[in-house]
Amino acid sequence: MPGHDIIVIGASAGGVEALSRLVKALPTDLPAAIFVVLHVPAHGTSLMPNILNRCGTLRAWHPEDGASIQHGQIYVAPPNYHLLVKRGYVHLARGPKENGHRPAVDPLFRTAAQHYGRRVIGVVLSGNLDDGTAGLAGVKSRGGIAIVQSPDEALFSGMPRSAIENVDVDHILPLNAIAPFLVRLTQEQVEERQAGSASAQMEIETDLVELDMAAHSKYERPGTPSGFACPDCGGALWELGDGKLLRFRCRTGHAFSGETLLAEQSEALETALWSGLRALEERAALAHRMFKGAHDRNHTKSAQRFAQQEQEAQQNAAVIRQVLLKGLKDGDGEQVENGHNGNGVNNKNGRDGGETLSSQQPVPSPHSPFPIVAIASSAGGLKALTELLSALPENFPAAIAIVQHLEPHRASQLAEILNARMALAVKQAQQGDQLRPGEVYIAPPNHHLLVNPDATIELSKTELVHFVRPSADLLFESVAASFKERAIAVILTGKGKDGANGIKAIKKMGGKAIAQDQTSSDSSGMPENAVDTGCIDWILPLNEIAATLLNLTMNSRYS
Incomplete structure (x- = not known):
């Protein structure tokens, strides 16, 4: 038996x-x-x-x-x-x-x-x-x-x-x-x-x-017609009776739970909004060209008509742009109440997400610069980030900004997970956060993380880059522009080529670049594409990257 x-x-x-x-x-x-x-x-x-x-x-x-x-x-x-x-x-x-x-x-x-x-x-x-x-x-x-x-x-x-x-x-x-x-x-x-x-x-x-x-080939399908369309093929979805679980399946076989279908619809809606915004901006640009041509030929009525069409397209584009931006603020619930936002901020030193800057920790400025380490990871990133950051001391003399590719429509617990395993202060980044040495800032799901010249963080929901948001390229490019030779970029395990273009910007502005080697990477796509740019200074196994970062940031050139 x-x-x-x-x-x-x-x-x-x-x-x-x-x-x-x-x-x-x-x-x-x-x-x-x-x-x-x-x-x-x-x-x-x-x-x-x-x-x-x-x-x-x-x-x-x-x-x-x-x-x-x-x-x-x-x-x-x-x-x-x-x-x-x-x-x-x-x-x-x-x-x-x-x-x-x-x-x-x-x-x-x-x-x-x-x-x-x-x-x-x-x-x-x-x-x-x-x-x-x-x-x-x-x-x-x-x-x-x-x-x-x-x-x-x-x-x-x-x-x-x-x-x-x-x-x-x-x-x-x-x-x-x-x-x-x-x-x-x-x-x-x-x-x-x-x-x-x-x-x-x-x-x-x-x-x-x-x-x-x-x-x-059968015309009958289990369940009853739901009135919803399949996000994958556009066909009708049948609602399936699965006890307490709400499920759907289309004629071709694509299947969704209720929660997954909601997430897929959100993604499809955003894609449609971006497509609509692009079409309206193109319409406005074309109408402007038509207006100029008519104006130059003294066709007054035609010029007025094209000018009106341009204005209407611009106004409609502005409405969609506001919807996208409003979705950024209202959709993520990142309002700070009572000095706390629940985003996995390190409480080891009595800090939380809504803290104000104290007199003992002055705001960095261009006159008192510190280095920044920008890290990008994807598949296998949790393990790699844990090992790397755990090896850095609490008084690490640089700020750390991280882009880890995450599922776009789910709250991330990455900050809490890392925060519980290391001495550094770890938090999920918020709009306007002031960078400080020894603290780690992680891009929220579905948001690009950018660093401004005044060492503050900007979050954005602009278009996907290499099909991802957050994008390592945008982080690296902003860090290169803001910190120049004080910028250090690290490409860890991950699939795809996100980060490779950003590495070029880091090197162009005088910064340094490190890539995890193939042997220690769970997925070597991102590091290998970065290496192919010819802009990587060190290709290192994961267990040697922390020591190299310490040597670089302790160098007098950054102090």
């Missing part, structure tokens, strides 16, 4: 650290197969198997389609493929995204429950929004066991909280208790009686994610 030998795990933001700690505590002879979905960019390279192989003794790998299921192995979903569990083997599918992701957690959980029923253990770890909740409900409906990491200790609590609120989970555990509990469960025998056959809705949803032609 088998045990609970099918373990499916879902994670997103903060998942690398959680998975690493979990796998490290599992024994080599674990009598179970483990399947992992971690949200990763669709067109990047995932280093998750390498990380897990360094941490533990179980073999972790990206399986090929059709790979057989064996105990003692960790099957990690590759980028841009759903990982699905079949009876005795795995299947990789390029089906429609679910909750905006491919791979997504829900399809993994749902297919494991469909084929292995009571033998399945579903585990939801750190992450934003709510992918995995519907899948965990599917695990429970088929007699499996549902385990959720305690939200209070998860780096990002969205996924765990959603699962707890919408699923009758069996166990809510701190991360260090999950591994021994899994070991115990795998040793328990399970009677393979099914909790009834899989529901028709579960089977149809599985067929849709596998791009099964028979399922896609």
Whole structure:
């Protein structure tokens, strides 16, 4: 009689650290197969198997389609493929995204429950929004066991909280208790009686994610028409009855929870506003050219008409611009009340987000300059930032500004996480913050962070740069202009090329630039693109960057 030998795990933001700690505590002879979905960019390279192989003794790998299921192995979903569990083997599918992701957690959980029923253990770890909740409900409906990491200790609590609120989970555990509990469960025998056959809705949803032609050719869809449109393809969404969880799926198979759909709609609305602003500004520019031509030819009536059209376009553009700016202020709730804003500010020295400057800490000015270290990171950034900043002393003689790519529509706990692990004062940046040596300022989600010449911070919601906001390029460029030779840029682990253009600006103004080396980076895209500019002064392993920063900032040239 088998045990609970099918373990499916879902994670997103903060998942690398959680998975690493979990796998490290599992024994080599674990009598179970483990399947992992971690949200990763669709067109990047995932280093998750390498990380897990360094941490533990179980073999972790990206399986090929059709790979057989064996105990003692960790099957990690590759980028841009759903990982699905079949009876005795795995299947990789390029089906429609679910909750905006491919791979997504829900399809993994749902297919494991469909084929292995009571033998399945579903585990939801750190992450934003709510992918995995519907899948965990599917695990429970088929007699499996549902385990959720305690939200209070998860780096990002969205996924765990959603699962707890919408699923009758069996166990809510701190991360260090999950591994021994899994070991115990795998040793328990399970009677393979099914909790009834899989529901028709579960089977149809599985067929849709596998791009099964028979399922896609059916005119009927589970649920009832919702009146909402799919953010991915524009088709009609059907509302699905999943107990307490509000879910939607379109004809082509894209699926969304209510919370994810709301976030996707916000993103689509902002994109539409930026498109409208661009179109109106182009219309105003064209009308101005038409006005000048008509005016030069003494066509008075035509000139008046074009001038009126230009004015109308400018007025409408101003309205949209105000909507975008108002969204920046009202949407994020960053008003300071009673001297506190709850943004993860260091309280070690009695400071908080709403503090006023004391006479013992004078405002920096161009006449009393200090250096600034601008740091950029993306995939793998939490681990890299923790190691780097923990190695810096409390009296570090430079201000530190950080851009870490974050999910745009979720509150970030990065400042709180870092603040609890180091001596430096860490806070989420606010508009007008005055930079001080020994303090760390982190760009809020969905805001560019810029540094002004008077060493104050400016937050902006101007257009995305390299598809991201906050942008490392904008931070570096502003730091280069404001601090010139007193600027030091650091590019840490991450995908893409954000930061490379900013590095050129740093060097042009006389600053210094450091890139994390490929060996110590979880993702080497950002450092490698920075190195390719020819403007990097040092390529260093992560554990040597802090010492180099200390040497640079203690140099008399900066004092």
